[in-house]
Amino acid sequence: MAQVTERKGPGRPPGRTAQGHATRQALHDAAIDLIAERGYEQATMRDIATRAGVSPGLLYKYFPGKQAVVLELYDTLSQRYAEASLKMRPGSWRERALFAMKASLAVLGPHRDVLVALTPVLVGDPEQGLFATSTAGSRQRVQGVFLTAVAEASETLGRKEAESLGRILYVIHLAVILWWLLDKSPEQRATSRLLKLLTRLGAVVGLASRLPGAKGVMRAVDGVIVDGLLGDGTAAPA
């Protein structure tokens, strides 16, 4: 871990200069490393400062708390994901959604240790969790990838229908990520197997989607997702 040198200058907001940027990055890395090692609750700001070799005061100048570190991580990873998803090729919504899921695992892969340590926060924390207000920006960026995957797929879907399907695929993607974080098999091979299975099941769903009533089921699934998970808990049920 690189030690951080402190440079004081009046009226210089932290992180705006090249050195400020490097300091910020080093502090962020130290925080992420410590959270990955000890868990979110056990990694204190004091310990993070010690690890980075700076005073707690300097650390607080850059990050008002661990929460800020975590939100920045979400922000960085969701941006990288949005960039990676630009490589999505034309194809059916099933092909594109599978690409989007694999791209997500590829972007998150190198950060699995800290994400495993953050799983309790991601799933259970109403303030910094997956469905919290503070994380809405990152969430919408990721959701946007799935909305685009369907909207620009080779099949012709109505706008509302495409939005419903995009949201459903986004939530399935979250379930896959949670699975991957909990996956106990060596090198998470069970997640690769799960994706292959989803591909097979997707083919069945593709056939079933031509049955009468399929659109109604899709709208109903989307309605429940918005009502229970993605909405603010006040919307009337569809």
Add this chain to the structure above:
Amino acid sequence: MAQVTERKGPGRPPGRTAQGHATRQALHDAAIDLIAERGYEQATMRDIATRAGVSPGLLYKYFPGKQAVVLELYDTLSQRYAEASLKMRPGSWRERALFAMKASLAVLGPHRDVLVALTPVLVGDPEQGLFATSTAGSRQRVQGVFLTAVAEASETLGRKEAESLGRILYVIHLAVILWWLLDKSPEQRATSRLLKLLTRLGAVVGLASRLPGAKGVMRAVDGVIVDGLLGDGTAAPA
């Protein structure tokens, strides 16, 4: 919250006498209340003792730590669930699995506050989480309900097939419980809607299960579940 009166007696193990039992229950209730209010990490053993009006020393005699409180909660709830499931009627596996899911929500319902507070632990804690070794007893009790639901269903299934289906339904049940804990809709109505949807989708799955290859898919899904979530992470893939 009932105050607890301390009675000392040499050679009397905590919780074995009638008064010991009442004390134990009162301490457990105080711990659960405080965890529900503040969250697992924030509720300290000292605060729990204060809440119950006893010395920390007495609390530690009954519970060596918060972990013991949580494991006892799992144990109690899974026992109640196993008892409630004895009322399962004859029927198809789909009817019986739906009964088992509703029974689970009915047993857990009155304890939703503390379970929401414990969601980070349940999902993210390798020591006390859903798939941890320490919770294996409670987990197997609950899984057993789903195995029985299928094994004694009106359809005739092979033993291995029934086991696979039971495990898959158990994991779907866990996903429903997680959904219910995250459900932001008023009175978790989105969870009731989800169960209705699962019933509709179950009918489609019932039809699809007659297609050639359905058994193979089921075995594959079960294999991935055992490999990734339920196993000890060392089993070779099927």
